[in-house]
Amino acid sequence: MGTKNKGQPCISEFFKKKETNENGDQKRQKTFTQNTESINSSLKAFENGSSMQSVNKYRTTPLQGKHKINDDEEQRQGNPSKRPKQQNGNHVIGNSKSKPDTRKLTPLEKQFLELKANNRDKILAIQVGYKYKFFCEDAVIASKVLNIVLVPGENNSCDTSSDRFAYCSIPDNRLHIHLRRLLSQGLKVGVVKQMETASIKSVESDNKSGLFVREMTGVYTKATYLGDEDPPRNQNDISMNEDDEGVGDYIVCIDASDKKVGLVAVQPATGDIIYDTFDDDSARNELETRLIFLNPSEILIIGDEEIDIGLKKIVKIITKSGNVINKKRKSESDYRSSINTFFSKSEDIGQYYLLKFASNILSCISELLDYLQEFKLSTMFLIKDNISSFSNAKKYMHLPGSTLQALEVFQNSTDYSTKGTLFWLLDYTKTKMGKRLLKKWVAMPLVLRNLIQDRLDAIDDLSRGYNNFIDSLKNKIVKLGRAGLDLEKSLIKVHYSSSHNVSKIDKKEIYLLLLNLDEISSLFRSFSSQIALFKDSVNSRLLADILQDVLDLSESTVVEKLLKYITPSALDNNQFEQKVYFFNLQNYPDEGILTELEKIKDIEKKLDEELDIIRVQLNRPHLNYVTNLKDAYLIEVRNGKMINDIPSDWIKINGTKTVSRFRSPEVTKLYKELQYHNDALLRNCDIAYGRFLKEVDENYASLKTLSDVIAKFDCLFSLCDLSSSYGYSKPSLTDSFSSIMIEKGRHPIIEKLGSSTQGYIANDIRMSKDNNRVLIITGPNMGGKSSYVKQVALLILMAQIGCYVPCDKATIGIFDSIFVRMGAKDDILRNKSTFMTELQECSNIIRSMTSRSLVILDELGRGTGTNDGIAIAFSVLNYLIEDSAKPLTLFITHFPSLHVFEQNYIGIVSNYHMGYVENYKKGQEFPEVLFLYNLVKGVVSKSYGLNVANLAGIPNSIVRYAFQKAEDMRKEKEELNLLKIISKLKIVSQQSHDKSKAQLEEIFNSIQ
Structure with a gap:
């Protein structure tokens, strides 16, 4: 399906970027660019069908025998006289300054050019004897990334005056290590292997003295490498842990036409397929939400390259990934035909896709099928059970990207790690598949009361007294985690290997997969009667369904049968003996x-x-x-x-x-x-x-169900572990429209990061449609305003994920969305100022909020002048109060004049501030502020910015001067107000007695 290399970046671009980053090395960059043009013209001539003679014209100077790159070179057993001498640095001398002369390419050189002509978008690692070699431009790049010796041709590349191809090499038993390093740099690598040994060639080949047959056996990128080239492990390698950088990354395809966006994401490491279609604005906020969660390492964009340059730029900014590939748009009939062709042997699955999905999803599926075929991963689409929708408004809460960032759900804002995030708080999982499932639960809190109640009840059921089965299952899950086993990943590797006739899973991994699946099945069988009784006693329908799956799986003996085919002791041996004695030939006669x-x-x-x-x-x-x-x-x-x-x-x-x-x-x-x-x-x-x-x-479906059961138990045990923490309570759910009543609630993350709960100040929160629907929160800087409103949002998220919350008591109505506008940040890459970013986020909230939304706005209007800021804050707050959606709103502000809303909307709007105490010391010009961190009724006009300046270490002279200026400005304002009052009094004295009463009342109000 499709053609090769379209839309792929030229790999020389990688090296150009690296070279130009080196200080003052522009001369080498120019030289390399010339060499790149030379090899590209050479390869292009070959690709366009020119004869080998037309390629040979780019080669001059006859090769000396010791420099010929052919299979005989690998037979030299370390004879120093046959090696080029090494210079200082990373490079080796091999440059002959003989005059250019036409030379004939060696068979291996011809073979390399043939391979390279069809794979110009890849770095080629070519097996030659017991080494893997990189040639020409590939060698230059590989030597830089891997920091290995480069044996150069003239100017380190494949040019007209070279007496050989530039090359570097690595031992074949270290391929997996160097391969991961190349992939981590965003490179695409093709592994070319010898398809015959010398002994087989001598017996079976018609051309016994000819070149070894070589084929590209694998193509890899960061997201598509599943450890295929890792060496076989023996049974003594207890842990299956490996360098998983990039493993588990998503590949995303986007079809964005106008406001309608189609998206399909695949995770090769698990076979997970996620799709979504949605309306979006020009800023692509909805797309940003999905990309923040998926965090893909490779992105395909369907459309015209010139028209979609803006989308491509936005995607790169959001994901920070440079690996964005443009795919030219085809007709809908072409996409449908492509899907039909791929599923020609599984027509029922093909029809499932064609009938179920919209055209902008089908286009993404078609492009991903084409893209993944090169990596031998496209058959993941044959497994319908792995397909799920990203968003379902009827089932999951809507959390835009700005909310995920502001609440630090997956990534903190300090060092961008997971520590200090909501996911970090909830994650007590032991297995990799459990961790992945929990991440989905956190990203998609539930909005159906019965589903939330099921998870909460499951925590109760699993925590109720001692249960021998549950205790044994916990121990098994811990054992799986310590061994680093990823059942889901191993199963999909079996599927890829089977459907593409390649080996992506080694013998130890398949044995450990089957062994652990059998141990789990045996565990289920041994406790089958206890599980049946437990199932009948639980309150959670979710847990009851999982336990029913357990009972069904316990009846299967297929894994036990498969294990009998294997000889476990063979895994203690070397690679040859592992292969030969892997099967128990009495049970598996071949x-x-x-x-x-x-x-x-x-x-x-x-x-x-x-x-x-x-x-x-x-x-x-x-x-x-x-x-x-x-x-x-x-x-x-x-x-x-x-x-x-x-x-x-x-x-x-x-x-x-x-x-x-x-x-x-x-x-x-x-x-x-x-x-x-x-x-x-x-x-x-x-x-x-x-x-x-x-x-x-053939047993993938049942084995995957077994793996999924373990992942679900792992997630539920994780929520149990957190819920059993000191001071956590089970929230009560109410059918009333969004409301939240929490007694002595605590910020869960700040509490966990602290040493104990004793130092944390708990606060209540009472909000509903009819009472305290809007809270205006003022108070000093650093007084805890932002932490308080984040606490409210996090407790709602935790409750709707199905977890207990840190408080004495909680009653929560179901929210369908949480919108947060917090922090000051510009977006230079998108040409947005701080104020523009602030207002766009506010605009998105106003357009998207519903009657079941929680809206949090932090210091709206601070990105512009005071008058404009107050006007915008006043207008937006008024809209949130008056709009028919009537969302629950937490409004943090340093504009005390907004307090008037409480008088105009009695019972709906309330003024609160974070408590504090002024502490005056003798000799100090201004007071120190002691933060109490408790929510107090009323409004305050002081922000105590100078106190923060003092805490930040601003020199005392500057702070004192700022205090004096603030005092002068305050006095000037007071004097101006007094002058206005005096002026009004003079007017009253000149008026008749009849009018004086009303005007005096106005003056008295002004004085107040």
Whole structure:
């Protein structure tokens, strides 16, 4: 489906960015750019169908033998004379200054150009013997990223005066380490492997002296690498923990036409597929909400590259990801045809997509199918159960991106880590799949009372007394977490391996997957009668449904059967023996493996017989074969007189100063046959392993259900752990429109970050539609205003996630959305000032709020002049009070004049402030302020900014001067007010007696 490389960035751009960041290295940047043009023109000529001769014209200077890059180079066993000498620094000399002359490309060079011509968007790691090599431009980039030696051609690239291709290399057993480092830099890497061994080639190939067949076996990016190239682990590797950077990242496809946006996100590591279609504004606030949660590392944008440049820019700003790929828009019929083609063997699934989803979702699915095929991951779309909707207004609360950031739900605003966030507070999960599920629960609080009540009741049920089954299950989940096992990830790797005929999961991982699934099933079976009784006693329908799944799964013995095929002891052995002895051939007889084992046994018998002949021939009855490095079946004799006894037709393999090692002609012949059948055995083992993975994958649905049950229990246990904390209470839910009544509520995150609960000041909150619907909160800077309103929002979120809350008592009506406008920040990349950002967020809230919303506005209007700020704050607050939606509103302000709303809307609006005490000390010009952090009725006009300045360490002279200026301004204002009063009194004295009473009353009001 589709064509290769479209929309992919040229990898030379990566190096250009790196080079230009180096101080004063513009000359090297210019040189590299010229070299990049050279290789690109060379490859383009090849790609456009030019003959190899047209490519050869870019090569001059005949290669010297020792510099030829071919398969023979790997056979050199460390001969220093055959290596270029190393200079100071990272580079090695190899530059010959002979005059340019036409040279013929080596077979390996031709093979590289053929591979590169079709894969210009990738760094190619090419297996050559026991190394992986990078050539030309790829080598320059790889050597920089990996900090390894570069053997250059002229000017470190593939240019017209080079006597060889630039290259660098890494050991084949370190590929996985270097691969992860390349991927972490946003590079796309193709791994090219030798598809035949020397022994198989010598027997089966028609061209025995020709070039090894090489194929690209894997293509990887940061989000699509699942540890495919990691070396096999043995059974002694207890933990499955690995460098998971990038593993679990989402890939997102966006189709945005006008205001309508379609989005599909896939998580290759789990097979998770999330879709959504929604209306959005020009600032893409709704898109921002989804991208903040998904945090993708790769993004596809469907549309015209020129028209969608603004969207591309916004997406890069939101995600901070440079890996944004443009996909040209096709017709709807093309997308539908593409989907039909992919699902040609699973038409029912294809029809499911075509009938269920809107056109802007189908376009995203089609592009992702095309994109993922190169990585052999597209078959995740065959699993319908992994597909879910991002937003469902009838089921989940709406939390815009600004709210997630302001409330620090997933990322704190200090160092952008998870510590100090709501997710951090709730996360007591032990397993990776549990952690992922909890993140979804936190991102999507529930809005249906029965579903929220089910989670709250599940906490009660799981915490009620001692339960042997629950205790055993907790221990098993802890054990899974400590071992680093990710059942969900391992299962999807089995699926990819089975459907694409590749091996993305090693033998230890598949064994541990099945072993732990079997242990869980056995646990369920052993407690089946207790589980049935427990199920009938629980109040939570959610927990009852999970327990029913447990009972259903306990009846299956499929995992037990699959485990009998495996020989666990084989996992203690080396890679060869792992492959050969992985299967218990009595339970899993494979004809191909058995046949080769029989042939190998026969050859080994002949080798033993030949050894008996050699013992007689050399008159050494105790002679045995020796193995040196990887060379086996060697006859070792001491140098000296014994060498004279060695027949002339024997072949010397290697030796030292004291011994020499030989093989007789017959041993040489048998050894070659043994090597061939060993390689054939490994090939047959791989084929058998592939069949075994298909059998496991046939049970994917039931095994995934088992994994999901563990994840759900992990999440519920996590909520139980937090809910059992000191001073946490089960919230009561009410059907009344948004209301919140909390006694002695505490900020959960500040409390956890502190050393104890004793130092935290608890506060009440009482808000409803008919009483205290709007709270205007004033008070000194740093008095706790923002922490208080965040506390209110966080307690609502916790309750609707289904968790207990830190308070003495809580009664909460169901909210369908929380909107927060907090903090002062500009957005330079989007050309928005602080005030513009503030008003746009406010505008979004006004357009989106409902009668079940909680609205929090913090210091609206502070981003402009005082008069304009007061006017805007006054007008917005008036709108929130008068609008038909009538949301519950917390309005923090430093404009005390807004207190008049309480008089005009009695019972609806209330003035509160954060308590404080002024502390005057002798000799001080202004008082110190002691914050009480309790909510007090009434309004205050002082913000005590100078106190904050003092706390911030502003020099005393500056603070004193500021205090004096503030006092002068206050006196000037008082004098001006007195002058106005005196002026009015003069007017009264000149008026008739009849009017004096009314005017005097006006004056008295002014004085008040």
